[in-house]
Amino acid sequence: xxxxxxxxxxxxxxxxxxxxxxxxxxxxxxxxxxxxxxxxxxxxxxxxxxxxxxxxxxxxxxxxxxxxxxxxxxxxxxxxxxxxxxxxxxxxxxxxxxxxxxxxxxxxxxxxxxxxxxxxxxxxxxxxxxxxxxxxxxxxxxxxxxxxxxxxxxxxxxxxxxxxxxxxxx
Ligand SMILES: [Zn+2]
Numbered sequence: 626x627x628x629x630x631x632x633x634x635x636x637x638x639x640x641x642x643x644x645x646x647x648x649x650x651x652x653x654x655x656x657x658x659x660x661x662x663x664x665x666x667x668x669x670x671x672x673x674x675x676x677x678x679x680x681x682x683x684x685x686x687x688x689x690x691x692x693x694x695x696x697x698x699x700x701x702x703x704x705x706x707x708x709x710x711x712x713x714x715x716x717x718x719x720x721x722x723x724x725x726x727x728x729x730x731x732x733x734x735x736x737x738x739x740x741x742x743x744x745x746x747x748x749x750x751x752x753x754x755x756x757x758x759x760x761x762x763x764x765x766x767x768x769x770x771x772x773x774x775x776x777x778x779x780x781x782x783x784x785x786x787x788x789x790x791x792x793x794x795x
């Protein structure tokens with residue numbers, strides 16, 4: 626008898642956050658480029674590796690994508706996105722944003738680094754006040770930003786030019 630039928634899908638996908646618009650997308654790791662469906666930004670797939678989660682199988686990747694998108698939406702608006710096309714999602718009234726940060730997948734520090742990567746993607750070199758501005762826009766307090774910047778320096782993630790501009794060590 627011929628071997629046929631259902632086969633477990635183990636195709637690896639990157640689930641990643643668009644630095645430009647913060648929208649989550651997924652892409653096969655073997656693909657070259659991926660256009661963000663929300664803002665149209667073209668991502669070079671090999672550059673997504675360090676900031677992506679690798680999920681095996683299209684269904685699992687899609688599930689993870691929705692989880693991340695939910696977290697993000699909850700964080701930014703206090704509401705879950707309305708996936709009305711799927712019909713399975715309802716708006717949550719939860720306003721406990723701290724739960725998102727205690728989530729193992731995305732600590733507040735990880736989130737801060739994500740903000741820095743977003744800055745890096747857009748500006749390459751950026752002054753300190755822009756870090757504060759953007760981080761505070763995303764609900765990170767001044768005290769935390771200061772501490773996170775220190776940690777980033779100690780880790781070597783963040784560097785400074787002679788002109789006092791920050792950049793991310795590649
Ligand atoms: Zn985008």
